[in-house]
Amino acid sequence: MQIGDRIRELRENRNMTQTELSEILGMKTYTTVSKWEKNENFPKGRDLKRLAEIFSVSSDYLLGLSQAKTKKSEQQEQSQLLTIYNQLEEDRQEKVLDFASEQLEEQEGNKVLPIFDKKIEEEDDEEYITDYIQGLVAAGHGSFQEDNLYMEVKLRADNVPEKYDTIAKVVGDSMEPLICNDDLLFIEVTNQVDINSIGIFQVNGKNFVKKLKRDYDGSWYLQSLNNNYEEIYLTEDDNIRTIGEVVDIYREG
Template structure:
């Protein structure tokens, strides 16, 4: 079974980098890269995020061997992001605004927001970006992630985009859930008999949670995470 070190070495060779070249991109010594690849140590915190960025792959692929995202095309019109603008700035032809709930309080069983109209802050996305992700802007919302359970991929204060129309669980994908009124972002896996496994990236402090059908009564899937933004 391949380890993080095996995948890191495999990807480094695939994109044609030496250990020294990779070390300069990550900001560590070549000895450290060698130790990571041999499995003597593992990258932690921001080093994992920087390693994934340098290797043009996702942190979850490095950690768990899950599917790597395709490398963005160099001519992509808006690689995934959002822009913050003055509220009076007109929308461009390829722009749409999505509600940004900076502080989320959920009633048990409720979604991100029950109000029909939203007058708070919004983020602007490219329509083409959402279309590539299969996301309808009217079913999308952005929220803040709190806590360290999803570090290093999603540090405290990260922003995620949620497709509230996508509540069917695909194993290993990231979802926003309402757990007895608490907003949580987790990777979800279906279990035999109708149960559910919740996985965090920070498995050292947050081990997997196994919920049986009885405990699932306290969970509502808000939607699938289709985008996230991290400041490092």
């Protein structure tokens, strides 16, 4: 399913018309929503976050980066932990409490500031913006993402492009030296990436950042820039989805 298909399904499950959804979003006509659902255009930035709020789903689910619609709430997780704890015998409950206390002490003793926060403290004269990493993409053998990743980051304003739809974090080294492990990718959401361009692709449920290539015999494949990795050839049996095109790369330091 592409992003437009997911929006249509969520809207229809709420018995909502395109006009009603447009009005909730503050739009004068339903034309924009119609184009989204036809996958002719895609919601960006504020509209994407607003859609996630309206339908009570994660942005990752709308983008196709995750099959999980929502992440477990803190209350659900606490309830699950309490249920398990209450089923334990008294001596085992004491062991759980002792272990948890040790973990908390260790955590408090080893706390470090996130790298982005450190940069702000060290360079007060530089302007930063706050945004959110929406997903993980693998520069390697593929990355599954079942839960919504919504991690806040502060970025140097001078290194942020004017136009992009979402941000993903890189795991792996298959795209070095251009793209490295832990780099952040600014992505334009689109269902079509030009040949020889670097895009975000989902193949059989795994997310990749690769260069799209076509062989002499017409076969499509995903290419790594690191020669230690083999090409990933795509077949009709694969479940393939183009998520977007990489428009810029952000690297701390």
